[in-house]
Amino acid sequence: MxxxxxxxxxxxxxxxxxxxxxxxxxxxxxxxxFWSDSPSLDVAAIPREFDEAVPSRPRLVPVDVEPTVDAAFRDRVDRLLSPIPDPLTAERLPHGEFRERIESERAAAREALPGPEESPPPLGAAERYTAARDHAATAVGTWAGVTVEGDPEAVTADGGTVSSRAYETLDALPGPAADPLAGAAVYGPLERWYDAAVRRTLVGGRSPADEANPIRAGEAVGNVERVQSYIEVGRYLRDRYASSLTDPEPVAxxxxxxxxxxxxxxxxxxxxxxxxxxxxxxxxxxxxxxxxxxxxxxxxxxxxxxxxxxxxxxxxxxxxxxxxxxxxxxxxxxxxxxxxxxxxxxxxxxxxxxxxxxxxxxxxxxxxxxxxxxxxxxxxxxxxxxxxxxxxxxxxxxxxxxxxxxxxxxxxxxxxxxxxxxxxxxxxxxxxxxxxxxxxxxxxxxxxxx
Known part of the structure; x- marks a missing residue:
């Protein structure tokens, strides 16, 4: 053979x-x-755009994010950003690199949130909320690092505490499901969030206080806030999915x-x-x-x-x-x-x-x-x-x-x-x-x- x-x-x-x-x-x-003996091709005749749209991200969690939960995540972003002057002028913060970082992260936080015409599936919405909170916390953590009265560590929860919460959440997965296939699709992405957090030291590494550079301090704050957001939205989706089941079964x-x-x-x-x-x-x-x-x-x-x-x-x-x-x-x-x-x-x-x-x-x-x-x-x-x-x-x-x-x-x-x-x-x-x-x-x- x-x-x-x-x-x-x-x-x-x-x-x-x-x-x-x-x-x-x-x-x-x-x-x-690249292939040295390729045939000729009329590149100019190839369209630059196509009518056929790429499929939307499929739904894996068969429940919706409730409006009150959506509002809570948006409110968290607003509260994180509230200490930063808007507009942030050169008179208020002369250092151009710090100012640019804060402004870009603030803008990214607002852009990450789903718009009024968007309806991403639950896991997609969760990732958007988390990205928004990450950017917002990075912005305000950087701002806290350049102000005399600021304290980057006060922006979000303690890194060690968040790390422990991530482990606890991960250890509780997978929860009950309609069947093993559904359980793998629902809980696999949730486990992945926390597995990445605890294995790749998104939290538990250097704290914001260890960083002398305000930009690095802001990034450390954003990392902690990102994992904390995943913890909150992951537990919410886990509980909401489990409560929606008429005949749940253990699938681990x-x-x-x-x-x-x-x-x-x-x-x-x-x-x-x-x-x-x-x-x-x-x-x-x-x-x-x-x-x-x-x-x-x-x-x-x-x-x-x-x-x-x-x-x-x-x-x-x-x-x-x-x-x-x-x-x-x-x-x-x-x-x-x-x-x-x-x-x-x-x-x-x-x-x-x-x-x-x-x-x-x-x-x-x-x-x-x-x-x-x-x-x-x-x-x-x-x-x-x-x-x-x-x-x-x-x-x-x-x-x-x-x-x-x-x-x-x-x-x-x-x-x-x-x-x-x-x-x-x-x-x-x-x-x-x-x-x-x-x-x-x-x-x-x-x-x-x-």
Missing amino acids: TRRVTRRHALAAVGAAALGSLAGCSGLGSESR EPIRREMNRLGRAVGDRLRELHGEGVEDLRENPGPDAFVEDRGVATDAPSDSLLSSAVYRSFDGMWFDPVAVGDYEPDHPATGLTRTTLVLTRLRAVDEVAARVEAGETMFPDGPDAIGSAREAAIASTAALADHENPLARWLTTQFLPLFAKQDAALAADERSARSVAEAYAEYRWIETVTGEAEAVATSVASEFGS
């Missing part, structure tokens, strides 16, 4: 049993390169079992890619592990896409709580969602590798091809966003941001065959990875139902 057949059969088995982006760069610090153990099962399958896949003797399965084996014989020139768009997609897939394993082999993350909803994401990416990388071996360059064959690729990516993403499976909808949130960079590249004043080809290949990647996401999410649902 050939290596290609073995690899693809093994991946299919992973899907049955357990079930990156393009920049022309390996992601390892080398200079960006079934989620953990599925997380570990996926992790074992991912570990088997990584061992196949690495071969013998690897010390850590999370190490990047390089794109050569995914292909036997390249059917395209080095740095053709498809080859570059393969390299960067492989890099991103393995980079995420170093920083995310992913179940790999025998490793069991502490928090099951986060572990299941992040491990599902890794499996989805590995399947998508293998599909790109198959196209590289088949000689597909992923260079657009004309101006219309770019719009067609974008439409196909949007259709695939929209189907995932509207899926009845909550885990599929969660996976959508991981791929939606990929559209922004490529849409911006096509709308730029200065475009080239390279930037257009990169956008085209990225749209093809989105279509591929969202298609694999549906297959993976469906297989997980089947396992929970068995």
Whole structure:
């Protein structure tokens, strides 16, 4: 049996049993390169804008944020900003850098709040509230640092206290849910907030009082306020969701079992890619592990896409709580969602590798091809966003941001065959990875139902 057949059969088995982006760069610090023998392309004929809108972020928490809660978060932003003179003139604060930072953070706080015509889903609204409070606290913390009577530490709660609250909130998750799939989609993002807070020292590091520079003191205040906001809104959404359930069930153990099962399958896949003797399965084996014989020139768009997609897939394993082999993350909803994401990416990388071996360059064959690729990516993403499976909808949130960079590249004043080809290949990647996401999410649902 050939290596290609073995690899693809093994991946299919992973899907049955357990079930990156393009920049022309390996992601390892080398200079960006582009296909030296690319065909000609009428770049001027390619539209800069498209009628088809990117799908909206799907709803994962099936409850709304109550108006009184929305008002409370907005009031907190207003109260944080109230000590800062408005306008903040040069006469009041002569130091230009400090003044500019305070003004920019104050403006960012107000812009982060959802506008009257906006209705983001609950998790999106929570992230907007938190960003607004972060910016507002950074602004007022900086202001407190440059005034004689100011005290940055008095702006928000003590960092140690907030850190303890984050741990307590994290330890109480996941709560009850309608079923394990819903529990993973609802509680995974909440766990992720607190897991990032406690693992990446968003709080518990240097206090505002330790910072002699007012800008750094303001940033320290903003960090603490951001985690405190996540604590408040996360507990609110957890309690509101739990109270909405007619027949709640504990889901932590079934989620953990599925997380570990996926992790074992991912570990088997990584061992196949690495071969013998690897010390850590999370190490990047390089794109050569995914292909036997390249059917395209080095740095053709498809080859570059393969390299960067492989890099991103393995980079995420170093920083995310992913179940790999025998490793069991502490928090099951986060572990299941992040491990599902890794499996989805590995399947998508293998599909790109198959196209590289088949000689597909992923260079657009004309101006219309770019719009067609974008439409196909949007259709695939929209189907995932509207899926009845909550885990599929969660996976959508991981791929939606990929559209922004490529849409911006096509709308730029200065475009080239390279930037257009990169956008085209990225749209093809989105279509591929969202298609694999549906297959993976469906297989997980089947396992929970068995």
